Amino acid sequence: MVHLARYDVHALARHAQVHAAPVDWQNFRSGAGVGLANFRHEKIWRLPSLLLDADPPGQDAPRRVLREILAPPALRRLSTVWHTVAEDLVDTVLAKGPRFDAFTALAKAFPLRVFPDAVGLGPENRDDLLPYGNIAFNAFGPRNDLVLTDADRAAGLSAWANAPCVRESLDKDGFGARIRAAADRGDITPEQAPLVVRSLLTAGVDTTVHGLSAALYAFATHPDQWQRLRERPELARVAFDEAVRWLSPVQTFFRTATADVTVAGTLIKEGTKILMFLGSANRDPERWHDPDRFDLGPDPSGHVGFGMGIHQCVGQHVARLEAEALLTALARRVERIELAGRPERHLNNTLRSWAALPVRVRRAG
Numbered sequence: 214m215v216h217l218a219r220y221d222v223h224a225l226a227r228h229a230q231v232h233a234a235p236v237d238w239q240n241f242r243s244g245a246g247v248g249l250a251n252f253r254h255e256k257i258w259r260l261p262s263l264l265l266d267a268d269p270p271g272q273d274a275p276r277r278v279l280r281e282i283l284a285p286p287a288l289r290r291l292s293t294v295w296h297t298v299a300e301d302l303v304d305t306v307l308a309k310g311p312r313f314d315a316f317t318a319l320a321k322a323f324p325l326r327v328f329p330d331a332v333g334l335g336p337e338n339r340d341d342l343l344p345y346g347n348i349a350f351n352a353f354g355p356r357n358d359l360v361l362t363d364a365d366r367a368a369g370l371s372a373w374a375n376a377p378c379v380r381e382s383l384d385k386d387g388f389g390a391r392i393r394a395a396a397d398r399g400d401i402t403p404e405q406a407p408l409v410v411r412s413l414l415t416a417g418v419d420t421t422v423h424g425l426s427a428a429l430y431a432f433a434t435h436p437d438q439w440q441r442l443r444e445r446p447e448l449a450r451v452a453f454d455e456a457v458r459w460l461s462p463v464q465t466f467f468r469t470a471t472a473d474v475t476v477a478g479t480l481i482k483e484g485t486k487i488l489m490f491l492g493s494a495n496r497d498p499e500r501w502h503d504p505d506r507f508d509l510g511p512d513p514s515g516h517v518g519f520g521m522g523i524h525q526c527v528g529q530h531v532a533r534l535e536a537e538a539l540l541t542a543l544a545r546r547v548e549r550i551e552l553a554g555r556p557e558r559h560l561n562n563t564l565r566s567w568a569a570l571p572v573r574v575r576r577a578g
């Protein structure tokens with residue numbers, strides 16, 4: 214445990230503790246926010262999320278509704294469509310030549326093509342999804358320049374994120390409409406429905422964009438593992454989880470101690486924020502053999518890249534399906550993928566994010 218004096222935060226970095234803290238939700242709560250800001254004392258930039266900034270029993274109903282809508286059986290229908298879209302996208306990109314920016318052309322393009330449709334969003338303002346997510350994930354960190362740069366856009370985008378959640382603007386058949394239907398059935402209240410839709414828009418885009426980027430970067434730098442995926446495309450989901458373990462697209466989040474708790478021999482006082490370093494836990498040599506290696510062999514399950522416990526990522530099956538569709542489409546068509554320039558990172562307070570991933574590919578014969 215490390216005390217970060219500047220913010221008076223206790224930070225956990227070992228896998229055992231980063232795993233245990235969110236499981237112990239009675240002592241480490243989410244209701245005061247899962248960023249650095251403590252909602253008990255600080256003004257916040259948007260209404261708290263019903264799923265994220267909440268504890269039982271409040272979060273139970275919204276989470277149950279979303280869990281069902283995003284569960285594997287409910288996604289089966291999307292799987293066919295998403296595989297086809299991924300194949301079309303990869304064909305289009307490859308037709309333009311062997312060098313391209315895999316961040317823009319694939320990692321960013323694919324989720325933006327499939328996810329807003331799956332939610333049932335109208336065509337307007339889809340370009341706002343990534344800037345909104347960028348602001349939301351910066352907001353979990355300190356009020357540094359990354360936050361201040363976008364301060365004048367935050368209110369507008371926050372209002373926008375609620376706007377598409379009105380009934381008229383959601384497709385009949387998407388996740389959004391099913392959230393509405395849950396409200397009609399009384400599973401959640403009508404007031405809760407738009408905020409649950411907002412959770413999809415906040416947590417569902419940047420996370421997958423940078424998660425897919427992590428996987429593409431991993432393969433572009435590990436030709437032997439790419440070969441392995443090409444031989445066994447059914448490894449795509451495991452490969453994605455291994456990339457999430459290896460690079461931890463979500464690097465950090467917080468809880469608040471609701472009692473005096475001792476962790477690793479150190480007293481954490483009630484009301485103190487604790488910071489969990491997911492990226493560190495995911496490479497803890499006490500938990501993983503050879504943790505710095507990206508390797509499709511060992512089982513990556515147990516990584517904390519999707520969080521842990523009752524708040525564990527409710528959209529993880531959606532993310533895995535996106536990854537499976539994109540990686541298998543690419544593996545069938547591309548024999549080699551390698552870096553063709555220096556990858557560029559985009560700085561964000563929470564996400565390990567990307568700005569460019571120049572690659573060169575050799576098409577399969």
Ligand code: Z7Z
Nearest residue numbers: 262264265411412415416463466
């Ligand atoms: O519900 C929400 O608005 C929401 C926002 C962000 C839910 C989850 C997240 C999130 C995702 C937070 C990954 C940290 C890491």
